[in-house]
Amino acid sequence: AQSVTQLDSHVSVSEGTPVLLRCNYSSSYSPSLFWYVQHPNKGLQLLLKYTSAATLVKGINGFEAEFKKSETSFHLTKPSAHMSDAAEYFCVVSYMEYGNKLVFGAGTILRVKS
Amino acid sequence: SQTIHQWPATLVQPVGSPLSLECTVEGTSNPNLYWYRQAAGRGLQLLFYSVGIGQISSEVPQNLSASRPQDRQFILSSKKLLLSDSGFYLCAGLRATNTGELFFGEGSRLTVL
Secondary structure, three states: OOOEEEOOOEEEEEOOOOEEEOEEEOOOOOEEEEEEEEOOOOOEEEEEEEOOOOOEEEOHHHOEEEEEOOOOEEEEEEOOOOHHHOEEEEEEEEEHHHOOEEEEOOOEEEEEEO | OOEEEEEOOEEEEOOOOOEEEEEEEEOOOOOOEEEEEEOOOOOEEEEEEEEEOOEEEEOOOOOEEEEEEEOOEEEEEEOOOOHHHOEEEEEEEEOOOOOOOEEEOOOEEEEEO
């Protein structure tokens, strides 16, 4: 069955330190992968996406993610956290072989300490 | 650009009352549209999706229903709300990029008392 696992439900970092939000997915021969960010009581905003081009994807606000097919992972990183990065982050996979079925991870809440 | 307008933004309703949340899309025609619910501490749960006017697929059996009376309009309804219907409801559309990318409305916070 298709599944997306965000390994941490909560991550806490200090301002200025690196951010790592982890995402693993069940194998697919041609997935599209996305990271979305959601601030409290707001809709989701696309951070970045991988759609079979370069494996290292750069997004908005300094975030990037690397697609590693052998590890079925798509971890989100940022070199230096900012207070405004505090939000919930969702990893989403589109499985083309299942009619572009979208599967959401459960979300990771990022807390940034001053 | 493709955008979604969703209203009302917040709603407080008594148990047993009806519900209507509305979503309209701009910047694209005949998009796939979705209703998600986000309960506290949980991820997003797909409730309904629609590939066109009058075409609704339900993912989870419940006392909610959806309708798509026009190409760019998607409505979530209930005849009688339950306490468990409380949550944050998001309308989303599928971007016309054929990659699975979604664009979201700002959400509607429903509290059932």
